């Protein structure tokens with residue numbers, strides 16, 4: 001397993017310097033200051049409206065609003081993950097198409113949760129093991145909804161959305177992929193998702209971590225859960 005980690009860590013070596021050299025060819029995403037100003041959805045949708053053709057933007061919006069109608073806090077989390085992911089992607093030498101797919105996938109990463117009952121989705125009581133098993137189906141349920149939506153590049157988006165709960169050590173779900181088997185854009189979303197979940201003040205079942213503690217936990221998670229190069233890129237963002 002250590003070989004997988006080493007391979008993954010070396011995948012993006014040097015990308016930081018390289019990405020700074022080509023910044024002029026990519027639109028700079030919103031700064032992370034926009035993540036917690038209470039308007040994360042507005043900021044995120046503005047980012048996507050600029051990056052997508054009108055028809056495609058509408059398809060994304062329909063999927064996103066379906067989640068917003070069921071679970072507003074999950075939708076806000078998704079918007080923050082989109083903004084954080086875009087900032088990481090900006091530092092990772094992504095093409096325009098990759099940046100666009102990253103933003104769409106990040107916003108829709110939890111869209112499959114609309115298939116859950118209210119009791120599971122917005123309930124405040126501890127979940128049973130069967131309810132936890134239902135939650136674990138959300139990457140694949142989201143993929144099915146994205147295909148149904150008719151998004152032109154659904155194939156790429158689906159691969160990323162399905163991969164966002166995989167782990168570097170191969171112990172994630174749904175497919176138990178490890179290291180570089182997990183698409184890079186899914187590894188970026190995993191880092192953003194994990195950080196936002198740790199610092200989210202709207203998760204009633206536990207207290208949010210302060211930023212410093214969350215950064216420390218994220219650094220520790222690079223060993224087994226997260227791509228260490230992506231974690232390094234995230235932690236090096238100046239206005240984090």
Ligand SMILES: [Fe+2]
Nearest residue numbers: 109110164165
């Ligand atoms: Fe998720």
